[in-house]
Amino acid sequence: MLFSFKEGAVRLRILGIDPGYAIVGYGVAEYDGVRFKTVGYGAVTTDAGTSFSKRLEAIFDDITTVIEKYKPECMAIERLYFNTNTTTAIDVAQARGVIMLAAQKAGIEIFEYTPLQVKQSITGYGRAEKHQVMEMVKSLLSLSEVPKPDDTADALALTVCHGHSAGSSYGKLNAILKGKK
Numbered sequence: 001m002l003f004s005f006k007e008g009a010v011r012l013r014i015l016g017i018d019p020g021y022a023i024v025g026y027g028v029a030e031y032d033g034v035r036f037k038t039v040g041y042g043a044v045t046t047d048a049g050t051s052f053s054k055r056l057e058a059i060f061d062d063i064t065t066v067i068e069k070y071k072p073e074c075m076a077i078e079r080l081y082f083n084t085n086t087t088t089a090i091d092v093a094q095a096r097g098v099i100m101l102a103a104q105k106a107g108i109e110i111f112e113y114t115p116l117q118v119k120q121s122i123t124g125y126g127r128a129e130k131h132q133v134m135e136m137v138k139s140l141l142s143l144s145e146v147p148k149p150d151d152t153a154d155a156l157a158l159t160v161c162h163g164h165s166a167g168s169s170y171g172k173l174n175a176i177l178k179g180k181k
Helices: 052-070 086-105 115-123 130-140 150-177
Strands: 004-006 009-018 023-031 036-045 074-078 109-113
Touching: 009 052, 009 150, 023 052, 023 150, 036 052, 036 150, 052 086, 074 086, 074 150, 086 109, 109 115, 109 150, 115 130, 115 150, 130 150
Parallel strands: 009 074, 074 109
Antiparallel strands: 004 009, 009 023, 023 036
């Protein structure tokens, strides 16, 4: 994993992705092992009237642009879990595939998290309701409001989840770099 150094601290730039084919939420945050700093967020959207293969191409191109703009060191993406609509699941899985391909081609390490893991990391409760997760994202990232669309807030939640998952390693690395061992 790559690290960037800023003001004497190790900072990890994380790209969070909430996959979809109509809306792909993305969020970018830096994490120093203690605090998060929001770098940017938004959504990639595709039109329903466009052929599916063109939609996948647009998602790949737009995510590639996001990666080039923000230069993340890693990507946290939601692991898919569908139990009802298999057609939707297959389409989202294909979109997820082109998103992961964009990250792979850019040399970005990819980490996957289930919705349960994200909720647990953000709220401390794996069965938290969506509005609880959204409010915690707002609070943890010091945002003035919950990002819209919801997919964007979900993507930012993934950045926090990954930061928390990797946080203990960064704290140890920071201490070593500062000579505290």
